Amino acid sequence: MQIIQIRHPFNPEQIPADEVVLVMGFFDGVHRGHQAVIERAKKIAQQRKLPLAVLTYDHHPAIVYQSSKTPVTYLSPLQRKLDLLKQLDVDLVYVVSFTSALSALKPQEFVDQYIVGFHAQVAVAGFDHTYGPKEIATMAKLPDYASGRFEVETVEPQLQMDQKISSTHIRQLLDAGEIDKTNQLLGYQYLTSGLVVHGEARGRTLGFPTANIQWPIEERMPSVGVYVVMLKIGEQWYRGMASIGFNITFGDQRPKTLEIYLLDFDQAIYGENVSVKWIKRLRDEVKYTTAQALVEQLKQDEIDTRNVFNNLAATYSLE
Numbered sequence: 001m002q003i004i005q006i007r008h009p010f011n012p013e014q015i016p017a018d019e020v021v022l023v024m025g026f027f028d029g030v031h032r033g034h035q036a037v038i039e040r041a042k043k044i045a046q047q048r049k050l051p052l053a054v055l056t057y058d059h060h061p062a063i064v065y066q067s068s069k070t071p072v073t074y075l076s077p078l079q080r081k082l083d084l085l086k087q088l089d090v091d092l093v094y095v096v097s098f099t100s101a102l103s104a105l106k107p108q109e110f111v112d113q114y115i116v117g118f119h120a121q122v123a124v125a126g127f128d129h130t131y132g133p134k135e136i137a138t139m140a141k142l143p144d145y146a147s148g149r150f151e152v153e154t155v156e157p158q159l160q161m162d163q164k165i166s167s168t169h170i171r172q173l174l175d176a177g178e179i180d181k182t183n184q185l186l187g188y189q190y191l192t193s194g195l196v197v198h199g200e201a202r203g204r205t206l207g208f209p210t211a212n213i214q215w216p217i218e219e220r221m222p223s224v225g226v227y228v229v230m231l232k233i234g235e236q237w238y239r240g241m242a243s244i245g246f247n248i249t250f251g252d253q254r255p256k257t258l259e260i261y262l263l264d265f266d267q268a269i270y271g272e273n274v275s276v277k278w279i280k281r282l283r284d285e286v287k288y289t290t291a292q293a294l295v296e297q298l299k300q301d302e303i304d305t306r307n308v309f310n311n312l313a314a315t316y317s318l319e
Helices: 032-048 078-087 107-115 142-146 167-175 179-186 291-311
Strands: 002-006 020-024 052-057 092-096 120-126 151-155 190-197 211-214 225-233 236-245 257-262 273-283
Touching: 020 032, 032 052, 032 120, 032 151, 052 078, 078 092, 107 142, 142 151, 167 179, 179 190, 179 273, 211 273, 225 257, 225 291, 236 273, 236 291, 273 291
Parallel strands: 002 092, 020 052, 020 120, 052 092, 120 151
Antiparallel strands: 190 211, 190 273, 211 257, 225 236, 225 273, 236 257
16 A cells, blocks of 8 residues: 655645545544445446545644644544555555645635545545535535546445444544444444553552553543453454553542553563553443452453453454
């Protein structure tokens, strides 16, 4: 998969000469709705024997349009989004830097410079995709801006239980700890990354030594609670249970941490860059009156975690 970084205004010599089927969208999470758009474009590309290209952005437009103290977080930061697009057999990705200069383009200017400039024979996007002010830069109006220079294919919303599959809805589910529903809408197990760092080593004294994971600030994490997870170290996946929370049993005003206890594992892994696959939520974070009460709960969590993997052995094989 070829990746071309674009900064406005771009040099036309950056753009390959071949015509393409061009899919447009931010594609945070590359969820089932996005997958349907890309699959539609792929079929058109195969029928016409054209490359399949994606026009996406390096960061969320909200960074340009809105002022907020809360950092923007992603279901799929840029590299993971590119990995997911590669899995969908995309040939070419234009990663456009979303800047004030780009946002100032009128819809006709965007169409002329980007869609036509990227040599689109067919432009494909979801029904709610916009390329400028939402009142005038809609998919319904795109044929007018195209003026016959390319065809327009609009993909209707994908539904789950009569509700549109969207990145916004998935973020809401993730914030509520609804990891099962999150994974259903994504079409894969939610994935985050991190670095194994030193913690307080309290888990080891309790008989449950944990890997403390420092995660990138731009990644959206599930809500506080205890989860069944898999942790990738190097090229190997390991089964475990994760606690994301504030360790409230041991005091108030504590930092939010992610700690993962790996089943049947005893290795030092400090400094490892790891991936976390979120499989199932077990329970909320609870404040216990004694450390022993916490240990008893952790023992039950381990039993519950093993049961989850036993029930899903075929899906989560470690082969």
